[in-house]
Amino acid sequence: MEKNxxxxxxxxxxxxxxxxxxxxxxxxxxxQPGKRLGDVLVDLGYVKEKDVLKLLSKKLNxxxxxxxxxxxxxxxxxxxxxxxxxxxxxxxxxxxxxVLFVATADPLDFYSIEDIRVATGMHVECIISSKKEIEVAxxxxxxxxxxxxxxxxxxxxxxxxxxxxxxxxMLERIDAAPVVKLLNNIVSDAIQxxxxxxxxxxxxxxxxxxxxxxxxxxxxxxxxxxxxPLLVTRLKIMSGMNIAEKRVPQxxxxxxxxxxxxIDMRVSSLPTIYGxxxxxxxxxxxxxxSYNFEDMGFSDRSIKIIHDLLKYSNGIILATGPTGSGKTTxxxxxxxxxxxxKLNIVTVEDPVEKRIEGVNQVQVNNKAGLTFASGLRSILRxxxxxxxxGEIRDAETAEIAVxxxxxxxxxxxxxxxxxxxxxxxxxxxxxxxxxxxxDSIRGVIAQRLVKRVCPHCRKAYVADERVQKLLNDSSxxxxxxxxxxxxxxxxxxxxxxxxxEIFKVTPDIKRIIVEKGNDVKAIRDYARNxxxxxxxxxxxxxxxxxxxxxxxxLKILYSID
Numbered sequence: 409m410e411k412n413x414x415x416x417x418x419x420x421x422x423x424x425x426x427x428x429x430x431x432x433x434x435x436x437x438x439x440q441p442g443k444r445l446g447d448v449l450v451d452l453g454y455v456k457e458k459d460v461l462k463l464l465s466k467k468l469n470x471x472x473x474x475x476x477x478x479x480x481x482x483x484x485x486x487x488x489x490x491x492x493x494x495x496x497x498x499x500x501x502x503x504x505x506x507v508l509f510v511a512t513a514d515p516l517d518f519y520s521i522e523d524i525r526v527a528t529g530m531h532v533e534c535i536i537s538s539k540k541e542i543e544v545a546x547x548x549x550x551x552x553x554x555x556x557x558x559x560x561x562x563x564x565x566x567x568x569x570x571x572x573x574x575x576x577x578m579l580e581r582i583d584a585a586p587v588v589k590l591l592n593n594i595v596s597d598a599i600q601x602x603x604x605x606x607x608x609x610x611x612x613x614x615x616x617x618x619x620x621x622x623x624x625x626x627x628x629x630x631x632x633x634x635x636x637p638l639l640v641t642r643l644k645i646m647s648g649m650n651i652a653e654k655r656v657p658q659x660x661x662x663x664x665x666x667x668x669x670x671i672d673m674r675v676s677s678l679p680t681i682y683g684x685x686x687x688x689x690x691x692x693x694x695x696x697x698s699y700n701f702e703d704m705g706f707s708d709r710s711i712k713i714i715h716d717l718l719k720y721s722n723g724i725i726l727a728t729g730p731t732g733s734g735k736t737t738x739x740x741x742x743x744x745x746x747x748x749x750k751l752n753i754v755t756v757e758d759p760v761e762k763r764i765e766g767v768n769q770v771q772v773n774n775k776a777g778l779t780f781a782s783g784l785r786s787i788l789r790x791x792x793x794x795x796x797x798g799e800i801r802d803a804e805t806a807e808i809a810v811x812x813x814x815x816x817x818x819x820x821x822x823x824x825x826x827x828x829x830x831x832x833x834x835x836x837x838x839x840x841x842x843x844x845x846x847d848s849i850r851g852v853i854a855q856r857l858v859k860r861v862c863p864h865c866r867k868a869y870v871a872d873e874r875v876q877k878l879l880n881d882s883s884x885x886x887x888x889x890x891x892x893x894x895x896x897x898x899x900x901x902x903x904x905x906x907x908x909e910i911f912k913v914t915p916d917i918k919r920i921i922v923e924k925g926n927d928v929k930a931i932r933d934y935a936r937n938x939x940x941x942x943x944x945x946x947x948x949x950x951x952x953x954x955x956x957x958x959x960x961x962l963k964i965l966y967s968i969d
Contacts, residue, residue: 415446418463419455429454444514457538461513465536468515476501476511476537477545484508487528490550496520499542507531513539544600551596587638592664595673595688597628599666604690604732608643610636610683622859622904623732626897633682640677640684647675655679661759672759691761699741699762704734705905707949709941713910714853718746721793723850724813726800728825733855734906735822736761739796742820743767746794754790756783757798772798780805788812797821803839810840813848827943828854828909829935833926846913846921854909854943858950858960861888862896866954875958878965881948888954905955907964909943911935 416434419425425433433448440448446460458474465472473479476499484500487508493500498520499511508530512521515534525532594617598606603619615631631639644651647660657678664671672691677684701711717725725742727735740762743753747766758772758780768790770783780797781804787795788808799822800806813819825831831852835845871887890900911917917931924930936942947961 415444415460415464416449418467419446419449419460422463424455424459424463425449457513457540461536461538464515468536470515470534470536472536473511474537474541475545476535476541477548479511480545480549485549487530488524489527492523492527493546496523497539497542498524499537499545500524501535503530507533509533509535511535511537511542511545513537513542548597548600551593551600587642590635591639591642594628595664595671595690596666598688598690599671601628606686606688606690608636608639608686608688610680610685612682615639621897622899622901623857624899636683640686643675643686643688644677647673649675649677654684672761674759691759699737699744701741701745704737704741705950705955706908707941707946710908710910710946713851713912714742715745717851717912718742718818720818720850722813722816722818722848724809724848725818725820725850726823726831726852727820727855728823728828728831728852729855730824730826732857734857734904735855736798738853738855738906739798739820739822740764743794743796751793752791753794753796754787754792755796755798756780756787757796767796781808784808784812788817792817794818794820799823800835800838806835806838806840810835810844810848814844825854827932828852828911829928829932832921832931833928836921836926842922842925846918849913849921851910851912856907856943856964857904858907858947858956858964859901860903860905860955861957862890862893862900862902864902865891865893865896865900867891868954871958875951878962879948879951879958880944881952884948884952886954887951887958889957889959900957901960905950907943907946907950907956909941909946911940914938 416425416430420427420430429449429452433445433452433454436452437443437445437448446464449455450457450460462472464470479501480499481502484502487503488500496517497513501509501511503509508524508528510521510524510532512534513536515521515536521532521534594606598619601619601621603621605620607616607618607620607625609616609618610633613633615633615636616627617629617631618625619628641651644658644660646662648662649658649660657676660675662673662675664673674689674691676687678687701714706714727738729735743755743764747753747764749766752768753766754768754770756770756772760769760771763769770778770787772778772780772783780799780801784795784797784805785808795812795817797805797809797819800809809819809821823831823834825834829852832845832849836842866888867890868886868888871884875887876882876884890896892898892900896902917934920927920930920934944965947956947964950956951958951961
């Protein structure tokens with residue numbers, strides 16, 4: 409195998425980079441001794457890591473693999489000490505006829521390959537893969553192995569101990585290493601899986617641990633019932649709940665250290681006939697969220713409208729939709745678009761889901777008397793330019809928000825309504841005077857999340873007339889569906905994308921609001937006779953492009969029609 413590959417020349421000759429980019433990367437490489445040119449080019453954004461690896465694969469005549477975690481066999485992992493694997497950034501995949509195959513992003517790191525050969529006494533063959541994917545795979549695999557070890561230790565011990573706040577032995581057991589490791593590994597696995605919630609559900613003969621991923625619950629593991637009281641008591645202590653009280657629901661929270669990140673965990677307990685069910689909400693852990701409208705799936709026309717709305721120095725911009733539709737993420741993305749040293753941006757949230765540099769964020773604390781309304785009053789004395797309210801829940805908050813917008817502040821917030829037009833009626837029903845609302849409201853973004861069809865197992869099908877009729881688009885001749893594969897967990901989907909309906913409040917709509925108040929039909933009929941892009945049209949575009957499936961589109965249509 410060659411010991412030196414001119415990756416810069418390879419990328420240049422294959423038209424991935426220009427000569428100017430190559431020279432720029434070479435000059436910056438000199439300031440980073442030991443760093444490979446390919447990594448420098450990727451860091452500068454001149455080329456994608458996948459392109460570098462594929463060219464390297466071709467040049468060295470080595471196979472290239474995506475998502476190596478799905479090729480790992482346990483026997484191969486057990487051959488190499490964890491410390492050596494983490495140091496070498498190599499992932500053992502499998503053994504074939506006495507040869508150990510490993511995934512690596514750097515097949516020219518001969519020292520690491522030699523260390524593995526010496527440690528295993530086997531011949532080693534390299535398969536090229538992404539450095540990030542190897543690291544993610546290592547984390548997942550070792551988390552699962554540690555979870556299994558912790559479960560085995562707990563089963564070997566006598567776990568039949570009565571859960572009692574005064575039971576010293578029980579309290580000692582829940583602080584013991586196996587219980588702590590088991591819980592930590594469950595949470596770590598959820599974070600790595602981009603789960604939004606963890607459910608620990610007692611049943612008659614087992615305990616289910618399920619993760620909510622992309623909006624759906626998936627079984628992660630099954631535990632024996634004797635582990636349930638240990639986990640629940642450990643969680644209640646960490647969350648500040650009363651461990652002696654098992655008859656009523658409780659709420660709590662704690663912070664979980666994951667690498668260099670500190671994750672906020674909201675915990676809820678609910679008594680069931682088989683014991684307490686625990687749900688943990690993981691805040692701010694979704695690694696797929698970039699807080700960028702393009703990456704979130706907003707169309708160019710929607711982005712332009714939002715940018716126009718954000719140019720206002722006062723007024724209200726609302727994001728609407730059901731729980732879990734990505735409203736808060738949209739608000740954060742809007743804030744990121746307008747953050748500037750000359751602006752004082754203040755938020756009041758429950759909870760603060762993402763910490764944003766340059767923004768003053770306030771956490772609601774109802775027990776201490778800090779509500780949305782009282783927090784908003786205090787914010788108005790802080791000389792704000794832009795105010796974000798996590799949610800307009802009551803008449804008092806709505807009234808203060810409207811008056812704040814009229815007195816020169818830009819207010820962005822969320823509201824639970826079915827579509828963008830219903831938000832006007834909801835605020836009127838809350839007691840906001842129609843003339844004040846017409847003067848303050850600038851625009852409304854109605855939003856849902858639809859699942860993306862997995863690109864790795866996507867298949868095309870001929871669209872029938874029923875689909876064209878439902879989506880009101882005769883140009884849809886081909887639709888797509890995921891068959892299910894290892895990469896998408898056999899679901900046919902990977903990730904989610906936003907679909908929205910945005911309307912700007914024009915002078916004519918202001919007139920309708922003043923004259924007809926909460927007449928949703930009048931507002932909807934007028935808006936849809938103008939140039940507003942409806943959610944149905946956005947869904948039709950996503951189905952036509954193969955981004956989502958007909959089934960996903962119909963779920964949204966049934967919820968808004």
